[in-house]
Amino acid sequence: MSPARGRDESQRSPKWRGRREAIVDTSARLFARRGYHATGIAELCEANDLGKGALYHYIGSKEDLLAAIQDKVLEEVMAGAERVEHAGGAPSEQLAMLGQELLEVVHRLPDHVRVFLHELPALSGARATQFDERRRAYEERIEAVLRAGVRSGEFRDLDPWLTARAWLGMHNYTYLWLQSGGRLTAQDVATPFSEIFLAGIGRSAGERTG
Amino acid sequence: MSPARGRDESQRSPKWRGRREAIVDTSARLFARRGYHATGIAELCEANDLGKGALYHYIGSKEDLLAAIQDKVLEEVMAGAERVEHAGGAPSEQLAMLGQELLEVVHRLPDHVRVFLHELPALSGARATQFDERRRAYEERIEAVLRAGVRSGEFRDLDPWLTARAWLGMHNYTYLWLQSGGRLTAQDVATPFSEIFLAGIGRSAGERTG
Amino acid sequence: MSPARGRDESQRSPKWRGRREAIVDTSARLFARRGYHATGIAELCEANDLGKGALYHYIGSKEDLLAAIQDKVLEEVMAGAERVEHAGGAPSEQLAMLGQELLEVVHRLPDHVRVFLHELPALSGARATQFDERRRAYEERIEAVLRAGVRSGEFRDLDPWLTARAWLGMHNYTYLWLQSGGRLTAQDVATPFSEIFLAGIGRSAGERTG
Amino acid sequence: MSPARGRDESQRSPKWRGRREAIVDTSARLFARRGYHATGIAELCEANDLGKGALYHYIGSKEDLLAAIQDKVLEEVMAGAERVEHAGGAPSEQLAMLGQELLEVVHRLPDHVRVFLHELPALSGARATQFDERRRAYEERIEAVLRAGVRSGEFRDLDPWLTARAWLGMHNYTYLWLQSGGRLTAQDVATPFSEIFLAGIGRSAGERTG
DNA sequence: TATGAATGAGTCTTCATTCAT
DNA sequence: AATGAATGAAGACTCATTCAT
Secondary structure, eight states: OSSSSSSGGSSSOHHHHHHHHHHHHHHHHHHHHHOTTSHHHHHHHHHHTOOHHHHHHHHSSSSHHHHHHHHHHHHHHHHHHHHHHHHHHOOHHHHHHHHHHHHHHHHHHHHHHHHHOOGGSSHHHHHHHHHHHHHHHHHHHHHHHHHHHHHHHHOOOOOHHHHHHHHHHHHGGGTTOTTSSOOOOOHHHHHHHHHHHHHBHHHHHHHHHH | OOOOOOSOOOGOOHHHHHHHHHHHHHHHHHHHOOOOSSSSSHHHHHHHHHHHHHHHHHHSSHHHHHHHHHOOOOOHHHHHHHHHHHHHOHHHHHHHHHHHHHHHHHHHHHHHHHHHOGGGGOOOOOHHHHHHHHHHHHHHHHHHHHHHHHHHHOOSSSOOHHHHHHHHHHHHHGTTTTTTSOOOOOOHHHHHHHHHHHHHBBHHHHHHHO | OOOOOOOOOOSSSSHHHHHHHHOOOHHHHHHHHOTTTTTTTHHHHHTTTOOOHHHHHHSSSSSHHHHHHHHHHHHHHHHHHHHHHHHHHHHHHHHHHHHHHHHHHHHHHHHHHHHHHHHHHGGHHHHHHHHHHHHHHHHHHHHHHHHHHHTSSSBBBBBHHHHHHHHHHHHHGGGTHHHHHHHSOOOHHHHHHHHHHHHHHHHHHHHHOO | OOOOSOOOOGGGGGHHHHHHHHHHHHHHEEEEEETEEEEEEEHHHHHTTTTHHHHHHSSSSSHHHHEEEEEHHHHHHHHHHHHHHHOOOOHHHHHHHHHHHHHHHHOOOOOHHHHHHHHHGSOOHHHHHHHHHHHHHHHHHHHHHHHHHHHHHHHHHHOOOHHHHHHHHHHHHGGTTOOOOSSOOOOHHHHHHHHHHHHHHHHHHHHHHH
């Protein structure tokens, strides 16, 4: 229940923190493959080559472990969004950069992303709310860029909320097939996706099909 | 474990079949909300207002129930794809109709769709393989339409596989917010989505942004 | 945590309720012998000749089981105190009757009483508070009788609070050796205990020794 | 399991012995509050401000720690009884002195006493037997004094075994509310308790009420 | 002396499922 | 058709204890 069991993570030794992060990453793969609830502590122990007691020495609880995975995703995605904001540029450029950043996270951490997108309801109470809020903040950033493009005339007159959902679906859903080991880089996907989307919402496009 | 337990469904009375379908639909909502593994038989009993013995009289097993939900989704989606194929028309029209059909399934059965997309790995062995094949068949249908459009010159020269993933992500992911009870109809979403996507992959678009 | 898990007990069949009471009594013996925390669910299962699942069908949780044992004691003790109050009589008679009633509970349910007296801190939160209050109410009843005796002149001028503790210690502590199976009846103990205590606090006693 | 682990305590340095005694006393408070089984090694470590390894350096095992607490109580109680025996005097004086000595132990070490009275069954095998024997010896000392008083005619003709239980209950049970920090001294309690008890078993008392 | 990582048997509890009624 | 008692394997988690450092 409690978001932070045992000592605060910051009080731990670097060795402990390193081992913990390795456990978080290894566990993300298991959760991604079989699902959070279907993955038992015993499997996590085996995958991390640790006994039950030792595993709990690092994770606090199974739910804490899940939260750590999801937190990592949000942290990276939000950091990318911030970099884009600082970079500035026209809405179309912003959107392209946001896609590039997002796909790089998916490409680097596809298991974490899948767990993030699938297992939000597995978090209890306070933690679920907090994650939902951060997720909303990201989604609203996309909407804001779309609104700006409409205002500036770069994009045609579209529904920002609905269009943001189209963009998010297109990009988020890549966790199913975009992986570090695979033949595609984040760039390989980000560029054609941006081409489709920007052409799809550009002013002349709207005039022609609407 | 066994894919088909008890008598074949077709041998049952209409009353039994009706009750079973009601149970499947009710259970889909629970699975959608809390996840397949996190939902217990006891919850299913309460939601369906049935004792454990009676519930098992209808469902066979928990996994059979899950398979029934997923089967319903595939059935409807494949039926829509078939209707589109019979209707004929240019690749752009085909793609628009496929989107419309798909979103109508999502709109009508958002819980079933979410369960379908989330819980495929919960199926064991043979059943998982079979569902995966049917899913692949649908995805290849999208790719085929894209290839046809490229061939006919209606679409610019794109990667059909990658573009199909963009289209699928955009449409499948709507289960998160598109629901029967909501303010949006399937049409409300299908039209703007098609506008974006077709403008995004049309010939002139490619020339302009590529 | 929740004081009442599963369905309310009153909704159960008479057969269920009977079996549950048997389990409560059998378990009281185990808790009395080895202590609440030292007694495992497995031991309870064996003693009650039930599997784990079946045991939980009746008990809700281990702590619920403990609470049921303690509740039974408080129920019986308070009922005895009420009978005495209705019977009326001089403070000395009241005290004698209270001793008789209390020792009859100890004699009939020595295991339950031992569990009650030893394992109050094992109850969590709300339940602990509630039991403490009921216990206090009983202790205050003893003090009230003592005060009445002092006021009426039947007892010498004593400290009611301290004297009540003497009386309670003398009587409560009998759970250690007073048992249904043993050679002594409740009466065998209640009479000499009353003789000691009443002679000890009577007016002439106070004049002689005080 | 083994009654004496590690080196004999007498071979340790005075510093070690001092620290160990502090640990024994601190732990007694924890055991008193939550119970022996409910108190974990981790809690003991925190309360004693020591790591696990360091704690074990002093305690040997959790059960050794419990035994040390109980041993301390028996040691002090038996020493008091011996002092009384050496002091001599009439049975009534002996009983009063025994009460005074016993209550002084309770007053000084209420936590230890509670642990002693509650957790005897937590000791395994040989140790339990040994403690039981020493406890019995103390109880028989009380009975002996009562028998002497009956023989000498100072007390009326009472059942020594039963009367000893009354006396023991009255005095032992004070651990529940008699504490070093509280407003009452051992004397504050011992005097009125003796008044009650001696008046209650004195010759004239027996004649009057029996 | 002291640390804290590691062990693995043990804790209570829940699970999907069966079956006598 | 339906009930709910029973099963027992599996669930997440904690325990006292050890040991390399």
